[in-house]
Amino acid sequence: MENKWWQSEIVYQIYPRSFQDSNGDGIGDVRGIISRLDYLAELGITMIWISPIFKSPMADNGYDISDYFDLAPEFGTMADFEELLAETKKRGIKILLDLVVNHSSDEHPWFQEALKNPQSKYRDYYIFKEANERPNNWRSIFGGSVWEKLPDEEVYYYHTFHKKQPDLNWENPELREEIYSMINQWLELGIAGFRVDAITFIKKDLSFKSIEPDGVDGLAKCTKTSRNQPGIEVFLKELQERCFKPYDSVTVAEAPGVGYDELDDFIGPDGFFSMIFDFKAADLDVASGTEWFKPVAWTPEDLFNRLKTSQLAIQESGWGAPFIENHDQNRAPSKYLKDNQTNPVALKALALLYFYLYGTPFIYQGQEIGMVNFERESLDDFDDISSIDQYHRGMAEGLTAEEALAVINYRSRDNSRTPMQWEDSPSVGFTTGQPWLAVTEQSSVRNVAAQMADPDSLWRFYQNLIAVKKETPVLTHGQIAFPERTEEDVFLYRRYDEDQAYLVIVNLSGQAQTVVYPRPGELVVTNQGVTITTNDIKLAPFGAALIKEEC
Incomplete structure (x- = not known):
């Protein structure tokens, strides 16, 4: 595809509540971000994505906006x-904000006016139904019915x-x-x-008919009737033409439900968005992204196949956004490395595995120091509304209390939302007060200060990955291919153009591996676990390397 300015960016996601507190109230803030910009610049970041900072009652940690024009x-x-x-x-860093336009907060003035005056135009800014009972059996993403009754009317919205996040009515041109x-x-x-939040939910099945239940609660996933529905392309094209295209802005779509056969519309030459997040690899450990109380066993082969299928489909249509962590996922080392989650060699292998994939790489705060999942002892220790819902749904589906707690300890979104670990101190350098959410751990190793002082740390490895990518255009604009593999635990992919080729090879296992490789190559990046001989590549446990090949 034609080269675009945003393809060569290195993006760092900031979860503002947990990045850096500047005033001791235990909550991260904008001035805290300002104080850490030199840190981001030293790492090599060129763009930051900031999760919502808009005015909000924080029912869903800022994804319920009550004023789009204020903080x-x-x-x-x-x-x-x-x-x-x-x-x-000043530092050459650009800003992405979260665009949350599927819904607002119920405390937004539009919704408040709709409640006060049923004849107001704002009643049509949302989806209201007059009914004596719930209009259908659709289940919300956070559990329970998608319908909430108004207290003084036979009306549901x-x-x-969450019930404090009423959906906006995109069918209304004035709202748009x-x-x-x-x-x-x-x-x-x-x-x-913008990173564009939950955008595939803006179009609903306007029949609003009940469908076959899929849970013991008698409800059915609303994803079947209100995600990526026919007609959404009209709204998305209008959004692109009226907003994104005139400003040559970059947009990264959170677009669950989009099939690979639809990617041309979403990220093609005249697609709705610049790039798209694909969650198939991130969600390989659960039955679905909305049912992680049902864990699924997986193998490295499953991970490789999902990445390969995704990458080839995205390359054929447009541009991708490779990631292994974000604010809605558990920590990648705990997910993908399991018992080796604190093994520094394995952590570097995981970093190299994804970083040179086709697309603009995203790093989530704390990923660069290998932050891991927490262990909470009680449901009361969780803040995330989705985790609490998953706990109760798991119990309803037959899990014991102990099993349900284990599930949410593993998969909770709170795992990635704990305070950034800047130093080895009780409040990890995040705040001088009481953190809003308990820290994951006080670690002498997994903190920024220790790793920046260690030339062999994971932080320094990420810094080098970024520098090499910036200096090597083929690792950004080159094509991707997946050579035939003989060892199921060894990942291989090649980035190449007419003049150069680079091979990424990663042993994602605790066993030594040997791969036949009868061609010359030069180690460019390695975690010290790879040796190239005349006819093969020898990989120590979790050995990984970027190899410049002689064409």
């Missing part, structure tokens, strides 16, 4: 944000997610105009673009 007080002020824009620009105006105001301010 939540705990994060700071618009003056703080404008200072952040100026300071990032629709929410794909309000959204476009808001988006363009932020682009005018100077941000580079």
